[in-house]
Amino acid sequence: MSRIRARLDVVGVALVALTLTASPLAAADPAPSAAPSATPSAAPPVTVEEARLDRAVPQEILRRSGFDAVAPEFTRALAGARSYGQAERAVVRHGSGLWNRAVDRAQGRGPAAGDLSRDDDRPLYWARLGMTRELRQWQPEFGLPDAARARLLDRLERGSRGQDSMNLPAGKGIKRMVMTGFDPFTLDRDIRISNPSGATALALDGTWIRTADGPARIETAVFPVRWTDFAAGTVERTLRGQLPKADLFTTVSQGRVGRIDIERFNGAWRGGFGDNENISRTELVPVGDPASQPQWTGTTLPYKAITAASTGRFPVYDNTTVTEIPAGGTTPVVRPDGPTPGSTARAGGGGDYLSNEIAYRATLLRDRLGLNIPGGHVHTPVLQFGAGNTTEITDPEFVRNRLDIIAQVRSIIAVATESSA
Structure with a gap:
């Protein structure tokens, strides 16, 4: 659910600019x-x-x-x-x-x-x-x-999102994986839309995968496409108790057409695209302890192994492109090889929408907790309907595309698990 995808879909999406400022504090438990x-x-x-x-x-x-x-x-x-x-x-x-x-x-x-x-x-x-x-x-x-x-x-x-029911098992000889997905979005453009990241979360929750290093358990949750919930700390509240028990985590969202991206860098910037409530936010990502907030966080997923492996029909890329304001500058520039020292974030590899933000928040939480585990963001292909289908809620190609994306994300998690052993 990247801004890249959102920009492609901007026609027909109603944006409502608000003057409210989101709270910078992470929410406590209810x-x-x-x-x-x-x-x-x-x-x-x-x-x-x-x-x-x-x-x-x-x-x-x-x-x-x-x-x-x-x-x-x-x-x-x-x-x-x-x-x-x-x-x-x-x-x-x-x-x-x-x-x-x-x-x-x-x-x-x-x-x-x-x-x-x-x-x-x-x-x-x-x-x-x-x-x-x-x-x-x-x-x-x-x-x-x-x-x-x-x-x-x-x-x-x-x-109803699985956020309070993650159950990573204890014991030796097993790996524990956390994976998150998203709701459908850009529904004013096409209300039929499905989100393959959410479908993957449902397909993998509580499942086991076999790896060369033994069994691995996957626990999942789904997040809303709403700026306000993220500012209120829904990501941190859900993951704070899970990441210390996990051997690997990956946030997943829908990204570009026909490809999968392992996003190398995540930026601390909200670009303003309207969410599912048609609310817009253009600001620094609001987090707790803003004085120590970095402009960038990075993936620790084994991106070289993932991109080299045969995981499915969609090509997988190590995406290092970001948009930054260089140190001492005032104008955003695109950097194909990642951020430069002292720069200000304007878009991570995953854009400046909530997919970038969940990756930023999850990896920042990893770093603030002092965890040395693989974690980062995977962008799936855009889930497309079959050619000529502009009205029906499903079709065989649509289903095949979603099943193939689910299977490939599962394979990517397996490769990441084995490569991080």
């Missing part, structure tokens, strides 16, 4: 659950993302995957809650249940419940929005203050 005592407030309006839900394409995706029952079931559970505690338990159960259901469907467990291919990540995305919309507008008799509703929404988001 406050402990407690019965709210503040005065209840009116339900807020639906979000930009949630408003897209009633269009024909999302409804078809939900219907053809069997996920159209998710939001109604959640609504009934909320209706049965007589206290904040009961509501929280319903949110946790249904949020994690949605993630588990999506993972099971992607990995071939249980009925497909529809004719949409199992590898599709879109049912999870649209079903989650159905749930958040119901929760956002819910008006229980016991009252729900803004802060309490926000806590419930946070629990729902984290649970």
Whole structure:
């Protein structure tokens, strides 16, 4: 989900410039659950993302995957809650249940419940929005203050994204991998869009791969395409407890057409492209302890081994190109061989959108925790529909492309694991 991809898609995407400044502080864990005592407030309006839900394409995706029952079931559970505690338990159960259901469907467990291919990540995305919309507008008799509703929404988001259920096993003789993906994005350009990084996360979560050095376990999570969530510390909160237990991590997103890139450098800059809420941010990436914030971070993935290996049908490149303002300069310039000393970041190898930012945040967290593990960003090819398909939500070439991307990312993780032993 690079800015490079976003620039290709800029026609038809609505951008809304805001003057709000994102908080530079990483978020702490949500406050402990407690019965709210503040005065209840009116339900807020639906979000930009949630408003897209009633269009024909999302409804078809939900219907053809069997996920159209998710939001109604959640609504009934909320209706049965007589206290904040009961509501929280319903949110946790249904949020994690949605993630588990999506993972099971992607990995071939249980009925497909529809004719949409199992590898599709879109049912999870649209079903989650159905749930958040119901929760956002819910008006229980016991009252729900803004802060309490926000806590419930946070629990729902984290649970339905696999962010709070990563389970890296203990013990010797095994490797532990962390991989992250993203929601679909640029939906105002084409609401049918799928994100192969999210599909890969569903396909690989909790799976084992065989390597020359023994078995390796992969745990995954999916992140929103929203600037505000990143400024609030969702990446750090999810990964802070996992990276110290991991032997390797890779953030994954959708990038360029027809190729895979191992992004060598990540920059501390937000370029302003609109997110899934049509919000724009042009600023330094906001992180905790900004006084020690570097302009650049780098991959520690074994990029030479990955690019040399035969991992699938898409060519894999070691991408070292960045955009910087040289030390003492004022004008951005493109550097094909990486940043120069003292320069100011304007785009990492993965651009200046949220794919670059998740790579920057994850590798900065690695460095601040003092971890000596391989980690970095992989950009998948753009997931394309078959030639001539401008209206249907799926087609055989679309499915084949997604399956091939999933398989190749899995192979890249295996190569990285063996090469880092």
